[in-house]
Amino acid sequence: MSIDWVTVAAQLVNFLVLVWLLKRFLYRPILDGIDARESEIAEKMGEASRIRESAESTVANYQQQLQSLQNDRTTTLEQAREEARAEREALLVQTRERIRQEQAAAKRLQERQASEYVTELHQVSAKAILDVVNKALSDLSDETLEERLVMHALSSLKQQQSAAHPDGSGEAVELTLTTHNTMDEAARQRILASAKSLWNDCSIRFREDDQQPPGARVQFGSSQVEWSVDTYVKALETQLQRQLESDAGRSGQKASAHDEQEQEQEQEQEQEQEQEQEQASEDRLS
Amino acid sequence: MELTPDSLVYFHIGSLAVNATIANTWFIMALLTGGSALITRRLKPDVPPDRWRTTLEVIVQGIESQIREIAHGPTTLIVYFSGTLFLFIVTSNLMTVIPGFHTPTASLSTTTALALAVLVAVPLFGISRVGIVGYLKTYAQPSPIMLPFNIISEFSRGISLAVRLYGNIMSGAVIVAILLSIAPFFFPVLMDMLGLLTGVIQAYIFAILATVYIASASDSDSSIDAAKARTSSAQQD
Numbered sequence: 001m002s003i004d005w006v007t008v009a010a011q012l013v014n015f016l017v018l019v020w021l022l023k024r025f026l027y028r029p030i031l032d033g034i035d036a037r038e039s040e041i042a043e044k045m046g047e048a049s050r051i052r053e054s055a056e057s058t059v060a061n062y063q064q065q066l067q068s069l070q071n072d073r074t075t076t077l078e079q080a081r082e083e084a085r086a087e088r089e090a091l092l093v094q095t096r097e098r099i100r101q102e103q104a105a106a107k108r109l110q111e112r113q114a115s116e117y118v119t120e121l122h123q124v125s126a127k128a129i130l131d132v133v134n135k136a137l138s139d140l141s142d143e144t145l146e147e148r149l150v151m152h153a154l155s156s157l158k159q160q161q162s163a164a165h166p167d168g169s170g171e172a173v174e175l176t177l178t179t180h181n182t183m184d185e186a187a188r189q190r191i192l193a194s195a196k197s198l199w200n201d202c203s204i205r206f207r208e209d210d211q212q213p214p215g216a217r218v219q220f221g222s223s224q225v226e227w228s229v230d231t232y233v234k235a236l237e238t239q240l241q242r243q244l245e246s247d248a249g250r251s252g253q254k255a256s257a258h259d260e261q262e263q264e265q266e267q268e269q270e271q272e273q274e275q276e277q278e279q280a281s282e283d284r285l286s
Numbered sequence: 287m288e289l290t291p292d293s294l295v296y297f298h299i300g301s302l303a304v305n306a307t308i309a310n311t312w313f314i315m316a317l318l319t320g321g322s323a324l325i326t327r328r329l330k331p332d333v334p335p336d337r338w339r340t341t342l343e344v345i346v347q348g349i350e351s352q353i354r355e356i357a358h359g360p361t362t363l364i365v366y367f368s369g370t371l372f373l374f375i376v377t378s379n380l381m382t383v384i385p386g387f388h389t390p391t392a393s394l395s396t397t398t399a400l401a402l403a404v405l406v407a408v409p410l411f412g413i414s415r416v417g418i419v420g421y422l423k424t425y426a427q428p429s430p431i432m433l434p435f436n437i438i439s440e441f442s443r444g445i446s447l448a449v450r451l452y453g454n455i456m457s458g459a460v461i462v463a464i465l466l467s468i469a470p471f472f473f474p475v476l477m478d479m480l481g482l483l484t485g486v487i488q489a490y491i492f493a494i495l496a497t498v499y500i501a502s503a504s505d506s507d508s509s510i511d512a513a514k515a516r517t518s519s520a521q522q523d
Contacts, residue, residue, distance in 0.1 A: 006302065007307050007308060007395035007396070011390070012402060012403060015371075015400060018374055021318075023370075025322040025323040026322035027366055030339075030343055031346065031362075
């Protein structure tokens with residue numbers, strides 16, 4: 001057990017040199033590497049945290065945009081559905097109005113045609129009645145139709161005057177007789193004779209009027225009696241008019257019943273179409 | 287039978303006789319420095335660490351954490367000093383398993399040199415931390431009467447460091463040599479295994495005590511007491 005002081009000095013120097021060498025090649029590189037790696041890890045962790053926050057922010061932004069788009073889509077679909085419904089209602093109203101107008105026009109056309117038909121029938125019937133009556137009167141008697149009508153009118157005038165003034169038969173009477181055709185002198189004498197048989201003191205002033213229908217119009221003061229074929233024709237016209245109106249009423253009832261049935265069918269079809277469209281919209285939404 | 291490798295001179299450099307202690311010390315220095323330089327030469331932050339670099343990191347971080355538990359404040363210089371002590375001693379002690387290798391720590395000259403290094407380092411670290419006045423005041427603590435005792439204690443612990451390490455390592459080498467002559471086949475292996483364990487523990491004790499001595503120059507008593515307790519338990523093991 002001895003100490004070699006030269007060796008001690010050498011070992012002391014060796015140790016100090018070893019301290020420097022290990023500091024240079026071991027401790028500093030390792031500790032610097034650890035520090036660098038720790039700082040790098042911290043930096044990457046910070047960067048990862050920032051990226052994560054950015055990603056979370058982006059995801060939140062996208063989710064918000066997606067939610068907004070979904071809301072907009074729902075709103076747009078609902079708005080489009082409402083617009084389609086309103087447009088369909090408007091079209092239905094327009095269609096119904098057009099059908100109603102067309103029905104009214106058809107009805108007016110039908111009424112006008114019926115009126116024209118009645119007018120034409122009136123004219124034809126009147127002509128036929130006149131022809132028949134004229135022919136019948138001609139066949140049955142030598143007197144003309146107008147002369148018979150005048151006689152009949154004078155009788156009616158006499159009855160009216162007797163009813164109004166029972167005790168005035170002795171006064172002088174001046175009659176004005178208006179006919180469509182010009183009467184010959186013989187007829188005028190027969191009419192005058194017939195009038196004098198009714199009134200003792202009477203005179204007749206004969207007049208012609210082309211605008212007056214065939215027949216006679218007798219004026220006596222303020223009284224007037226008119227007897228013409230129009231009386232018969234108007235009666236016939238009234239009867240024909242009633243008949244046509246009753247026929248038109250029956251056909252109108254049938255038409256209105258047919259129209260109501262068609263409207264009910266149209267409404268059923270519209271309801272079915274609405275249900276199908278709503279079902280299709282719900283399927284698209286789902 | 288030679289008890290010290292100082293007497294085994296390999297060659298001379300001028301008037302300096304290069305004995306086994308110095309030569310083997312150079313070898314261990316080359317081994318430690320070369321290995322470290324080889325592993326850390328391509329050390330870059332962007333290169334992933336390999337297993338050798340990880341091993342060195344574990345060793346260095348272990349040394350640093352042990353020193354941080356004892357010393358407070360900056361520990362970088364203490365890591366350099368105490369870490370080099372530990373690595374040199376543990377490498378030397380582990381080299382005892384190599385047949386014919388004369389480990390430097392089996393030389394009292396080496397352990398004396400290391401103890402002298404600690405003896406000089408302690409006031410240097412203390413003065414650098416608390417100043418020369420503050421450091422000298424520690425010799426008069428807790429009372430000026432303790433000044434001679436503290437001075438004696440300063441030298442005695444240096445001597446104890448040197449003799450403890452030398453005695454443990456040298457005795458192990460001598461026992462193995464004796465057993466080789468008596469029972470050359472089985473018992474030397476057991477003693478070598480025991481010597482490995484003893485060598486690691488002695489290296490740890492030496493480095494920890496050096497750190498404690500350095501830390502005692504400026505740190506509080508509590509941490510030093512804790513370190514001393516840990517050292518005592520290691521010695522008992």
